[in-house]
Amino acid sequence: MTPQAPGPAYRRLSVEERRSQLIDAALSLFAHRAPEEVSLDDVAEAAEVSRPLVYRYFPGGKQQLYEAALRSAAEELEQCFDEPREGPRLARLSHALDRYIAFVDQHATGFSALLQGGSVVETSRTTAIVDGVRRAAAEHIYHHLGITGPGPRLRMTVRMWITAVEAASLIWLDEGRQPPVEELRDWLVEQFVAVLTVTAGRDPQTAALVAALAEDA
Amino acid sequence: MTPQAPGPAYRRLSVEERRSQLIDAALSLFAHRAPEEVSLDDVAEAAEVSRPLVYRYFPGGKQQLYEAALRSAAEELEQCFDEPREGPRLARLSHALDRYIAFVDQHATGFSALLQGGSVVETSRTTAIVDGVRRAAAEHIYHHLGITGPGPRLRMTVRMWITAVEAASLIWLDEGRQPPVEELRDWLVEQFVAVLTVTAGRDPQTAALVAALAEDA
Numbered sequence: 001m002t003p004q005a006p007g008p009a010y011r012r013l014s015v016e017e018r019r020s021q022l023i024d025a026a027l028s029l030f031a032h033r034a035p036e037e038v039s040l041d042d043v044a045e046a047a048e049v050s051r052p053l054v055y056r057y058f059p060g061g062k063q064q065l066y067e068a069a070l071r072s073a074a075e076e077l078e079q080c081f082d083e084p085r086e087g088p089r090l091a092r093l094s095h096a097l098d099r100y101i102a103f104v105d106q107h108a109t110g111f112s113a114l115l116q117g118g119s120v121v122e123t124s125r126t127t128a129i130v131d132g133v134r135r136a137a138a139e140h141i142y143h144h145l146g147i148t149g150p151g152p153r154l155r156m157t158v159r160m161w162i163t164a165v166e167a168a169s170l171i172w173l174d175e176g177r178q179p180p181v182e183e184l185r186d187w188l189v190e191q192f193v194a195v196l197t198v199t200a201g202r203d204p205q206t207a208a209l210v211a212a213l214a215e216d217a
Numbered sequence: 218m219t220p221q222a223p224g225p226a227y228r229r230l231s232v233e234e235r236r237s238q239l240i241d242a243a244l245s246l247f248a249h250r251a252p253e254e255v256s257l258d259d260v261a262e263a264a265e266v267s268r269p270l271v272y273r274y275f276p277g278g279k280q281q282l283y284e285a286a287l288r289s290a291a292e293e294l295e296q297c298f299d300e301p302r303e304g305p306r307l308a309r310l311s312h313a314l315d316r317y318i319a320f321v322d323q324h325a326t327g328f329s330a331l332l333q334g335g336s337v338v339e340t341s342r343t344t345a346i347v348d349g350v351r352r353a354a355a356e357h358i359y360h361h362l363g364i365t366g367p368g369p370r371l372r373m374t375v376r377m378w379i380t381a382v383e384a385a386s387l388i389w390l391d392e393g394r395q396p397p398v399e400e401l402r403d404w405l406v407e408q409f410v411a412v413l414t415v416t417a418g419r420d421p422q423t424a425a426l427v428a429a430l431a432e433d434a
Contacts, residue, residue: 116344129334152395156388160381160408167380171373178369186420191377196412202404 019057019068021045021085026069030110035121066121067129070114077103081140088216090189094146097165097185104169105177112170137162145209151201161192170217236274243286252338261405269429283338284346287331291350294320298357305433307406309361314382314402320392321386322394329387354379362426364415369422378409 013021025047029038042064044051058065059127080099083092104111114122114130142150150158165188170182179187193213201205223306230238242264246255258278261268275282297316300309321328331339331347355375359367367375382405389401410430417424 092414122339150391156385156392159388160384163384164377164381167377168373171376175369183419187415189413190415190418193417195408198404198407198411202400217359 013199022049022057023063023072024053026065027073027107027110030069030113031107032109034109034113040065063121068124070126070129073107073110074129077133078136081137083144084139089145089213090193090216093187093192094185096140096144097188098181100165101119101169101181101185104124104173108173112173114171115166126133132160134159136177146212147209151205152201154201154209157195157199157206164191225333239266239271239274240286240289240313243282244290244324244327245329247286248324249301249326251330252328277407280338284342287343287346289326290327291346294350295353296356300345300361302360305363306430307433310358310409311402311406313357313361314405317382317399318386318398318402325390329390332383332387348376351376351379363429364426368420370416371423371426374412374416375425377414381408
């Protein structure tokens with residue numbers, strides 16, 4: 001409406017920038033409050049915009065904003081496991097876990113609310129997004145371990161470990177972020193090697209992997 | 218209304234018996250169909266009673282019946298872990314797992330739907346029931362292992378393993394109940410010992426437990 005370029009404080013955001021700004025504001029609120037305790041008013045206030053503007057971007061209201069925020073967090077989470085494929089395999093897994101734990105730390109309440117279930121904002125769509133992240137994490141882990149075509153026993157072992165890591169994250173948040181990050185990370189990696197070693201006794205593919213990990217070290 | 222005792226086929230059930238009959242009928246349906254695909258009509262038909270009778274017992278409708286069925290299943294599931302406290306500790310854990318896997322086998326679809334989340338029948342109440350079962354399972358495991366006052370590292374290890382066992386159950390159902398029950402059970406017990414052994418390196422209480430388990434064997 002105005003031909004002059006607005007000053008930086010009033011710079012007009014592009015549609016994508018505005019959308020990201022609202023999602024970021026929502027994620028910062030979800031980090032400390034359960035999704036059901038965050039209103040669109042709160043998001044408008046945190047983003048310093050009007051409520052109608054929030055509704056213009058998310059006409060489906062809170063549920064739509066929540067799902068958009070969840071998708072954005074899911075993309076960020078998938079990046080955590082996308083480590084360059086070089087260096088010792090377990091070191092790469094450690095780096096991925098460091099980033100994962102930092103993500104959990106940052107999104108604390110929203111992460112817990114999502115994974116603990118029973119939330120009013122949980123739907124088959126949100127469940128599908130979370131399952132997508134789990135699948136992506138498993139794929140990244142296979143890549144880091146140099147596995148193509150994981151068999152059923154190796155797949156079950158990896159999926160069980162991913163679930164156990166999620167459980168550990170929730171307990172870690174619950175217990176005031178104890179043990180310290182480095183200890184948690186090393187402990188989780190050691191548990192992974194331990195359960196792989198158990199599976200190796202029942203599965204030649206996993207046995208070959210465990211032998212390769214020992215050579216790395 | 219009639220002074221003669223009715224024949225066995227038409228025996229009038231007590232309130233409690235009728236309630237149990239309806240819950241059993243619901244559980245048998247939930248074993249093969251997702252909760253959202255089971256109507257009160259289906260339950261009435263399976264129990265061979267009228268729909269108004271189902272509503273008389275469960276005036277809150279399908280959600281109330283679902284929660285009652287879930288509570289009944291939760292009690293049964295808690296029993297799985299209530300093994301007599303004698304004999305070698307890991308043998309007791311194996312027996313408990315045998316019963317747990319039989320439970321999963323029997324309640325297949327309902328078990329999956331409940332744990333996979335995003336179901337329309339999932340509420341904070343159903344989540345609380347499931348969490349109650351997890352807590353009870355952890356308590357039974359401490360008893361079997363002869364642990365009083367588990368510290369944070371041992372607690373985290375046990376809770377992670379319980380979650381991993383749940384994940385394994387879901388995958389096992391998904392993959393046509395493979396591997397065979399005995400192999401799955403032994404594999405899960407071996408994984409438990411393996412992760413306890415990892416934790417033993419960081420926690421004296423767990424180290425004492427692992428030493429005691431080795432003496433049992």
